[in-house]
Amino acid sequence: DVKVTQSSRYLVKRTGEKVFLECVQDMDHENMFWYRQDPGLGLRLIYFSYDVKMKEKGDIPEGYSVSREKKERFSLILESASTNQTSMYLCASRPTGDYDYGYTFGSGTRLTVV
Amino acid sequence: GQSLEQPSEVTAVEGAIVQINCTYQTSGFYGLSWYQQHDGGAPTFLSYNALDGLEETGRFSSFLSRSDSYGYLLLQELQMKDSASYFCAVEGTYKYIFGTGTRLKVLA
Numbered sequence: 001d002v003k004v005t006q007s008s009r010y011l012v013k014r015t016g017e018k019v020f021l022e023c024v025q026d027m028d029h030e031n032m033f034w035y036r037q038d039p040g041l042g043l044r045l046i047y048f049s050y051d052v053k054m055k056e057k058g059d060i061p062e063g064y065s066v067s068r069e070k071k072e073r074f075s076l077i078l079e080s081a082s083t084n085q086t087s088m089y090l091c092a093s094r095p096t097g098d099y100d101y102g103y104t105f106g107s108g109t110r111l112t113v114v
Numbered sequence: 115g116q117s118l119e120q121p122s123e124v125t126a127v128e129g130a131i132v133q134i135n136c137t138y139q140t141s142g143f144y145g146l147s148w149y150q151q152h153d154g155g156a157p158t159f160l161s162y163n164a165l166d167g168l169e170e171t172g173r174f175s176s177f178l179s180r181s182d183s184y185g186y187l188l189l190q191e192l193q194m195k196d197s198a199s200y201f202c203a204v205e206g207t208y209k210y211i212f213g214t215g216t217r218l219k220v221l222a
Contacts, residue, residue, distance in 0.1 A: 035212075040122075042201060042214035043157070059211075090156065102147055102159025103210070 003027070006091050006106035013113050019078040021109050023091030030096040032074035033103065034058075034066065036087040043090065049074055050096070081113045116140040118213035120202055125219045126192055134187045134216045136202035144205040146178050146185040151215070152198045160187070162205075192220050 007022035025032065033048040035058075045058030047066040055066050063085060067075045074093075078085055088110050092103040118138045126132040136146065145164035149157040163169055163178035163185060175188040189196055197220045203210040 040214060043212040045211070102149070102162060103157070105156035105158070107156050 004106040006109050008109050011111045013081050017081045019081050021076040023074045025093040029093040031094045033092045034076045035090045083113050086113045116211045120213045120216045123217045127221045130192050131190050136185050138204050140204050142206045147203045148187045149201045150198050
């Protein structure tokens with residue numbers, strides 16, 4: 001089974017802290033994604049990466065950055081956490097070109113910024 | 115811009131059939147997918163339609179009409195475990211755009 005593992009299930013951070021969310025997948029997928037999920041807003045794309053060291057902005061990149069130094073790992077960084085970044089963060093991966101496959105999501109990290 | 119619309123909530127009884135609609139507006143379109151998410155869980159992939167028509171997978175079917183920018187997910191013989199949120203997602207270059215989700219409540 002493909003696994004996407006997010007390092008933390010729950011996280012509480014203080015305003016202004018630098019926050020790292022880690023995501024690792026074990027199926028050699030080229031594409032990795034970070035979404036945030038908020039009630040009534042669905043899933044919104046923050047950043048994605050289609051190859052090592054490559055990154056593209058999604059729909060809501062402000063306040064975030066990402067890093068993909070290795071194919072299996074995609075990190076989301078909150079440069080200076082703010083309360084409006086309190087949310088559920090979901091990482092996903094998918095192989096290139098196989099649209100029938102769909103995304104495989106991690107279990108999510110529920111981040112609370114206080 | 116891109117947008118997807120789906121109902122926020124649908125309620126049905128066990129054993130019934132329910133249809134969840136999705137209309138989309140997008141500048142580039144490769145296909146329409148559906149995901150299921152139980153409370154506290156991760157979204158899981160259900161189906162993908164690239165061409166017009168109906169795709170059936172067990173109790174679930176998904177339909178696409180590209181000319182109408184419309185699709186639906188059909189759930190038959192509803193079971194309590196089908197209570198979840200269902201998201202449609204438009205496939206673009208490299209990425210999806212997700213709808214805001216439909217919460218399905220199945221009543222005994």
